[in-house]
Amino acid sequence: MRILQLLKLKKKEEAISFLENADYNVEFFEYSGQKIPRIYGEFWTSKQRQSSSIHEISYRACFKPELPHFFINLLTKRGDVVYDPFSGRGTTVIEAGLNGRRIISNDVNPLSEILCKPRFFIPDYENVKERLEHIPVKKHIFCDIDLSMFYHPETLKEILSLKEYLNGQRQKGEEDPIDLWIRMVATNRLSGHSSGFFSVYTLPPNQAISPERQRKINERLNQTPLYKNTKSIILKKTGSLLRKITPEQKKNLLLAGQTGLFLSKDARDTKEIPDSTVSLTVTSPPFLDVVQYHQDNWLRCWFNGIDSEEIAKKITMVKTVKEWCNVMQEVFFELYRVTKSGGYVAFEVGEVKKGKVPLDEYVIHLGIRAGFTCEGILVNYQKFTKTSKIWGIENNQLGTNTNRIVVFSK
Known part of the structure; x- marks a missing residue:
C-alpha cells in the first residue's frame, strides 16, 4: 500500500504532476493473503524527445527516460545510489546521474559500457x-x-x-x-x-x-x-546530444561517473557491489527469446572488436517462462543482497506473447521469495509511438506502448 501513499504525498513533484488532474484506476488482487494494488494510468508523457538530449542513443528494447525519472524522483534523494543490472544503453543510470544520484551500471554485453560511460564524461x-x-x-x-x-x-x-x-x-x-x-x-x-x-x-x-x-x-x-x-x-x-545539457547537468554526470561503478557481469553475480548499498534499482530484463540482441548488434560488435557470438552465449535468452523465472530468481536474490533497508526495486516487464504471459505476476513471486515486499504494479498506458505504427502494432499491444512495473521494497 505504500506505493499508493507515496504517489499521493508526492503531488508537488513534477515527475508525478499527473496526479493533480489524472485519470488513473486502482484494482487489488490477492496474492498469498496479501492485497496488491495494480495501478493503471499514464504516469509519464508519451511524447517523443521530452527528456534530456543526452539520452538520444538508439538501442533495441530500451524504455523511455521518463520511466526511470519517475521512480528516481519518487523514491530517492540526491546522493542515493541507483542501479540497473541490465543497463543496455544506460537510460536508468544516465537519468540518475542527471538528477544528482550516484550510479551503478551493469550489463553482460560490453557494448553497454561503450554506449553508456562516455556520456558521463562529456568532452567539449x-x-x-x-x-x-x-x-x-x-x-x-x-x-x-x-x-x-x-x-x-x-x-x-x-x-x-x-x-x-x-x-x-x-x-x-x-x-x-x-x-x-x-x-x-x-x-x-x-x-x-x-x-x-x-x-x-x-x-x-x-x-x-x-x-x-x-x-x-x-x-x-x-x-x-x-x-x-x-x-x-x-x-x-x-x-x-549536447544541445539540452546544462552546466549543472554536466557537472552532475561527471560526479556520477567519477564515483560510479561500470560492470560487465552476469546480473546474478555482481560481487563488486557491496551489500546493502543500493537505494533504487530500475531495470528491464531480457524477455524470453523475443529480442535477438547479438543479431541486432553484430555490426556494432564488429566495429568495436567484440565477438558477438561469444556475447550471445552470455545473454539470458531463454525460451520458456520456467527457465526465465529460474534465471530471474537468482537475479532477485542478488538484488536483495545489494539493496539497502528502505530501498526499492522497480522491475519493468512489459508484455510478451501479446499479453498472454503475465510476467508481472511471476515477478511478484520471485521478488517475495527473495525477501522483498511487493508494493504494487504500475501499468503505464501510452498513445501510439512512431515505431509501433511502422510495424502495424495496435496501441498497448506487444509491450510497445505499455509498461508493467512491479515495485518492491526492502
Whole structure:
C-alpha cells in the first residue's frame, strides 16, 4: 500500500504532476493473503524527445527516460545510489546521474559500457572536432567482411580508419574521454534510415540488418550507397546530444561517473557491489527469446572488436517462462543482497506473447521469495509511438506502448 501513499504525498513533484488532474484506476488482487494494488494510468508523457538530449542513443528494447525519472524522483534523494543490472544503453543510470544520484551500471554485453560511460564524461565540442581532424584516413585499408551493401567505398575507408585508430588506442591503454566519446557516437551512427547515419537507407539503428537482407532492400529501392562524411556526421550527432545539457547537468554526470561503478557481469553475480548499498534499482530484463540482441548488434560488435557470438552465449535468452523465472530468481536474490533497508526495486516487464504471459505476476513471486515486499504494479498506458505504427502494432499491444512495473521494497 505504500506505493499508493507515496504517489499521493508526492503531488508537488513534477515527475508525478499527473496526479493533480489524472485519470488513473486502482484494482487489488490477492496474492498469498496479501492485497496488491495494480495501478493503471499514464504516469509519464508519451511524447517523443521530452527528456534530456543526452539520452538520444538508439538501442533495441530500451524504455523511455521518463520511466526511470519517475521512480528516481519518487523514491530517492540526491546522493542515493541507483542501479540497473541490465543497463543496455544506460537510460536508468544516465537519468540518475542527471538528477544528482550516484550510479551503478551493469550489463553482460560490453557494448553497454561503450554506449553508456562516455556520456558521463562529456568532452567539449571543439575538442571532439580537433581530435577527429587528427585521425588519418588511410587510402588503402583492408576490411575483413563485405560491407559494400551498406557503405560507399570512401565511407568504408573512413570507418575502417576510425576503427583501427580507436582499437589501437584501446590496446595501448591510451583511450581518453574524447576517444571514448567518438567511439560511442560512431557506434551509434553505423547504420540507420536517414542521412544522419554512415550507411545507405536501411532499418532503424536499433534493428541492425543482415547483409543479405540489405542487398534485397537495395534492389527493391534501386539504391546504391552514396558517400557519407563520417567525421561531419559524428560532429553533428555530438552537437545534437549536447544541445539540452546544462552546466549543472554536466557537472552532475561527471560526479556520477567519477564515483560510479561500470560492470560487465552476469546480473546474478555482481560481487563488486557491496551489500546493502543500493537505494533504487530500475531495470528491464531480457524477455524470453523475443529480442535477438547479438543479431541486432553484430555490426556494432564488429566495429568495436567484440565477438558477438561469444556475447550471445552470455545473454539470458531463454525460451520458456520456467527457465526465465529460474534465471530471474537468482537475479532477485542478488538484488536483495545489494539493496539497502528502505530501498526499492522497480522491475519493468512489459508484455510478451501479446499479453498472454503475465510476467508481472511471476515477478511478484520471485521478488517475495527473495525477501522483498511487493508494493504494487504500475501499468503505464501510452498513445501510439512512431515505431509501433511502422510495424502495424495496435496501441498497448506487444509491450510497445505499455509498461508493467512491479515495485518492491526492502
